Amino acid sequence: MQTDLSILVIEDDAEIRRMLVSTLAAQGYRVEEASRGQEGLRLLPACDPVLLLVDLGLPDMDGGELVRKLRAQTVAPIIIVSARQMEAEKVAAFDAGADDFVTKPFGMPELLARVRAHMRRRGGEQAEPVTVVTFGDVMLDLQKHTVDKGGAAVHLTPTEFKLLETLATSEGKVLTHRELLRRVWGVGYLERTHYLRIHMAHLRGKLEANPTQPRHFLTETGIGYRFQK
Structure with a gap:
């Protein structure tokens, strides 16, 4: 079913780009494509995408610089499509404003699931502010400041409550260690990653059915954490 929703794909690998374009088009999206960062920046205003898929390994621009320039022009979710060995570049891209990443090589079902999650989140942001979040057998009430399991x-x-609130209201979005430390503890704690590890362990112990195999509070190795319902 065709929609008016547009996705911008910025990827220099022609085979991967064709696969992304054809798969997303089959889901009903209008897809614009670019093989270079500068080309993607030129297409962005007219395309007005609801989501962007961006390769970090483009030949003409640094990945972090590209994400920063894209983020300055759009609030749409930016999903990084990147090779596993580029963790430092991923962190820089998240700090620049990226929302998520999919590691190459990836399966299309995984990618489409990420796209759907961000579309749900986009729809939620346009609705009334969320006051209750449920996941598993847990109910978080942000107004009453209570948690039931x-x-x-x-x-x-x-x-712990502030950390839970920060994660739960950013469902599907990867939050870097520095972003979580800034939002929960403040700018003076950006290097205190051990604080984060300790409190994440506490949250998992209290709220996960199996803290050693978490379903809701997921580690993105070397980058940060992601919450999923």
Whole structure:
């Protein structure tokens, strides 16, 4: 089913680009494509995409610089399509404003699931602000400042609650270590990643059915964390 929603693909590998364009078009999206960063920047205003897929390994621009320039012009989600060995570049891209990443080689079902998650999040942002978040047997009430698991109240420290709120209101979005530390602890704590590890372990212990195999509080190795319902 054709929609008016547009996705911009910036990818220099012609085979991957063709695969992305054909798959997204089959899902009903209008797809604009670019093989270079500068070309993508030129297409962006007219395309007005609801989502962007961006390769970090473009020949004409640094990945972080490209994401920063894209983010200055759009609030649409930016999903990085990147090789596994480029973790430092991924972190720089997230700090520049990227929302998510898919590692090459990737399966199209995984990519489409990420796209759908960001479309749901986009729809939610256009609706009333979220006050209650449910996942598994957990209910988080942001107005009442309460957390229940299986119908029983769960005690969280103020820091644990702030971390949970930050993650739960950014469903599907990768939050870097520095972003979480800034939002939960403040700018003076950007290098205190051990704080984050300790409190994430506490959240998983209190809210995950199996803390050693978390379903909701996911680690993105070397980058940060992602919350999923």
